[in-house]
Amino acid sequence: MSETKTYLEIRNLHASTEDTPILKGVDLTIAQGETHALMGPNGSGKSTLANVIMGHPAYEVTDGEILFRGQNLLELEPEERARLGVFLAFQYPVAIPGVSVAKFLKSAHDATHGDNKLKPAEFLKELRENIKYLEVDDSFINRYLNDGFSGGEKKRMEILQMLTLKPRFAVMDETDSGLDIDALQVVAKGVNKLAGADFGLLVITHYERILRYIHPDHLHVLIDGKIVHSGGSDLVKKLEEKGYDWVRQEFGEEVLVG
Amino acid sequence: MTEVAMEKPVDTLPGFDEAHFAAVLAQGESAVLTAKREEAFKDYVNIASPTRTDEEWRRTDPSLFPIADMKRLPNLPQVESLPESPWDAEFDVVIAVQADGFAIMHRNGTAAELGISVLSLAEAAEQKPELVNEYLQGRALPANSGKYEAFNDAFWNFGLFIHIPEKVEWEKGMLIRYQMDVNDSMLIPRMVVVAGPQSRAVIAEHLESPDTVRFMAVPQRELYVAEGANFKLVSLQEWGLNSYQITNDWGLVERDANLNWFTLNFGTARSKMKFGSDVAGPGSAADMDGLFFASGEQHMDQRTLQIHSSPDTYSRLLYKGAVKDTGRSVYQGLIIARPGAIRVDAYQTNNNLVLNEGARADSIPGLLIDADDLKCSHGSTLGNLDPEQLFYLRSRGMSEHDARQALIMGFFEEVVDRIPQKFIQDIVHKNIEEKMEK
Numbered sequence: 001m002s003e004t005k006t007y008l009e010i011r012n013l014h015a016s017t018e019d020t021p022i023l024k025g026v027d028l029t030i031a032q033g034e035t036h037a038l039m040g041p042n043g044s045g046k047s048t049l050a051n052v053i054m055g056h057p058a059y060e061v062t063d064g065e066i067l068f069r070g071q072n073l074l075e076l077e078p079e080e081r082a083r084l085g086v087f088l089a090f091q092y093p094v095a096i097p098g099v100s101v102a103k104f105l106k107s108a109h110d111a112t113h114g115d116n117k118l119k120p121a122e123f124l125k126e127l128r129e130n131i132k133y134l135e136v137d138d139s140f141i142n143r144y145l146n147d148g149f150s151g152g153e154k155k156r157m158e159i160l161q162m163l164t165l166k167p168r169f170a171v172m173d174e175t176d177s178g179l180d181i182d183a184l185q186v187v188a189k190g191v192n193k194l195a196g197a198d199f200g201l202l203v204i205t206h207y208e209r210i211l212r213y214i215h216p217d218h219l220h221v222l223i224d225g226k227i228v229h230s231g232g233s234d235l236v237k238k239l240e241e242k243g244y245d246w247v248r249q250e251f252g253e254e255v256l257v258g
Numbered sequence: 259m260t261e262v263a264m265e266k267p268v269d270t271l272p273g274f275d276e277a278h279f280a281a282v283l284a285q286g287e288s289a290v291l292t293a294k295r296e297e298a299f300k301d302y303v304n305i306a307s308p309t310r311t312d313e314e315w316r317r318t319d320p321s322l323f324p325i326a327d328m329k330r331l332p333n334l335p336q337v338e339s340l341p342e343s344p345w346d347a348e349f350d351v352v353i354a355v356q357a358d359g360f361a362i363m364h365r366n367g368t369a370a371e372l373g374i375s376v377l378s379l380a381e382a383a384e385q386k387p388e389l390v391n392e393y394l395q396g397r398a399l400p401a402n403s404g405k406y407e408a409f410n411d412a413f414w415n416f417g418l419f420i421h422i423p424e425k426v427e428w429e430k431g432m433l434i435r436y437q438m439d440v441n442d443s444m445l446i447p448r449m450v451v452v453a454g455p456q457s458r459a460v461i462a463e464h465l466e467s468p469d470t471v472r473f474m475a476v477p478q479r480e481l482y483v484a485e486g487a488n489f490k491l492v493s494l495q496e497w498g499l500n501s502y503q504i505t506n507d508w509g510l511v512e513r514d515a516n517l518n519w520f521t522l523n524f525g526t527a528r529s530k531m532k533f534g535s536d537v538a539g540p541g542s543a544a545d546m547d548g549l550f551f552a553s554g555e556q557h558m559d560q561r562t563l564q565i566h567s568s569p570d571t572y573s574r575l576l577y578k579g580a581v582k583d584t585g586r587s588v589y590q591g592l593i594i595a596r597p598g599a600i601r602v603d604a605y606q607t608n609n610n611l612v613l614n615e616g617a618r619a620d621s622i623p624g625l626l627i628d629a630d631d632l633k634c635s636h637g638s639t640l641g642n643l644d645p646e647q648l649f650y651l652r653s654r655g656m657s658e659h660d661a662r663q664a665l666i667m668g669f670f671e672e673v674v675d676r677i678p679q680k681f682i683q684d685i686v687h688k689n690i691e692e693k694m695e696k
Contacts, residue, residue, distance in 0.1 A: 054649075054653050055652075055653075056649055057645065057649065058645070077652065077658070078649060078652040078653050079652045079653075079654075079655050079656060079657050079658070079661075081653075082652070082653055082654055082655035083655050087653075088653055090650065090653075093650065094644070094646045094647050094650050096647055096650070096651070096664075096665065096668055097668055097669075097671070097672065098667065098668025098669055098670065098671030098672060098675075099664050099665075099667070099668040099671070104651075104654075104664070107654075107656055107660065107664065108651075108654035108655050108656060111654070111655030111656050111657070111660070112654070112655035144668070144671075161654065165654065165655070
């Protein structure tokens with residue numbers, strides 16, 4: 001911790017929606033270049049944490065702070081967070097009929113790369129490369145964003161957006177849910193392309209399977225709005241071997257759900 | 259019991275009485291047209307003026323239209339030519355209509371080579387009675403027309419007759435552009451289009467007036483789409499914000515024919531518009547696409563009718579609208595399946611974006627079914643932009659303003675995408691952008 005630079009720091013985060021407290025004091029620190037995994041039962045607050053990091057207006061932060069490279073994200077609009085390099089791969093990406101993938105990605109790229117906008121031709125070249133890399137069909141870019149996309153296509157679209165926008169820090173909210181092995185490998189490919197010293201990642205998941213493709217440095221277990229257990233590679237290994245059922249048994253999730 | 263002859267009271271719109279009508283006739287035209295006007299005038303005085311108690315006018319008070327202030331333009335004279343406009347090059351024929359006259363301009367010999375008639379109604383009645391008379395006698399409109407249909411029939415001051423002969427495929431088609439700029443004037447255009455059997459054609463209309471000009475239009479369009487024909491009409495209405503409009507438009511679609519009709523409405527202070535199609539022959543189809551955006555203090559009222567008077571017919575309607583500021587829109591739709599109209603597919607969708615409090619959209623879909631064995635659906639939505647969609651776009655770096663714009667533009671895209679002319683798509687985009695910014 002003292003050797004590596006702190007990238008994202010969440011301190012005593014409390015958040016609620018419609019007056020129901022969901023996060024009840026989350027502490028989490030991610031150093032530059034690290035990948036963290038966050039696991040926990042349904043209803044534990046995983047998605048709420050992801051949405052609060054991005055600034056979803058439906059959640060109210062009642063206490064605590066989120067610092068990203070020293071800046072308090074909670075003071076910023078969602079688009080300002082995106083421009084700092086924060087990215088959220090949504091669990092359930094919404095469809096936006098009438099807005100084509102290509103047009104949307106160009107607008108998003110322009111918005112997040114204020115001083116380094118690409119010319120349309122350069123942008124398209126890069127986009128085509130990413131599409132090829134992610135083994136996505138070429139016709140994708142002319143379709144309306146997520147409109148009529150299958151679950152797997154939507155997840156690939158999220159990863160394509162991540163590759164296009166090149167964020168500094170990304171939260172992947174159950175991107176692996178509902179994906180077959182092929183699609184999961186594509187997701188891993190995308191993540192591994194961005195991985196490096198300038199990238200931090202928080203992978204929220206329900207299944208140990210993804211940990212075989214994306215190797216986190218740290219793993220946290222979130223239950224009832226609090227991180228109850230954190231560990232390094234030992235914990236990751238244990239989870240890979242014993243599976244998520246072990247977490248269930250260890251932390252008696254059925255008692256805590258709800 | 260003795261029968262008492264009850265004389266109906268004469269009901270005329272303010273300023274449009276018998277004396278005015280006599281003056282219209284005194285302008286002189288062919289006997290056929292005069293006879294038609296006289297017949298129409300009799301209907302006109304016998305049909306009661308609409309009031310707010312009529313269901314059709316319940317949400318749009320007829321007194322909102324300042325008919326008394328509007329002076330009917332004399333029958334528009336035909337002139338040789340009028341100045342060009344940037345879009346003319348896209349078409350073979352351009353008709354320019356202004357308050358002081360109109361010009362029918364052939365940009366090349368295509369229409370003549372194909373035997374297409376593009377004539378004023380006066381010309382048509384004199385030169386091509388064998389073609390036009392049939393359509394002056396019958397009507398694409400249903401028998402029990404209303405006050406304004408009869409008014410238009412009696413008082414029209416600009417008439418057009420377009421005839422596309424059998425099997426003719428008219429690739430580029432024509433543009434009719436209206437540019438009106440005379441205060442307190444009334445334009446009453448009447449257009450009859452006949453797409454002959456197995457013909458294919460597209461007509462675009464562009465209606466404009468400056469925002470500063472107070473003006474009223476009472477147009478009527480009759481479209482006859484003959485057996486196996488494929489006809490498209492794209493009507494882009496950008497009348498100025500100080501103008502008024504009451505329209506009655508009808509399309510009659512014969513066996514195996516196809517009508518695709520776009521009504522794109524951005525202008526006027528107040529408008530009341532009726533668009534009806536009758537898929538009247540087996541195997542015929544009507545696609546009706548509409549787009550409207552009422553901002554500022556605009557009030558737009560649209561009524562659509564999808565009549566199925568034959569079996570094995572199809573109609574699809576999609577009207578998408580937005581209201582903003584204190585803008586107000588009314589959509590009333592009706593699908594009518596006549597007795598015997600079996601194996602019918604009829605779809606009606608009206609989606610509305612209400613962009614702020616104070617703006618209002620009313621959506622009243624309806625079905626009137628006298629047949630069985632048919633597939634029919636109607637639906638409408640009403641609401642502001644979806645917060646999840648907004649958050650999604652903002653999370654990718656787009657400002658709230660840009661995200662809203664993208665969503666509004668996207669909302670309309672389903673209709674815009676179908677418009678056959680790229681330049682009209684561009685004008686529509688520009689109109690939507692301007693409305694969003696104001």
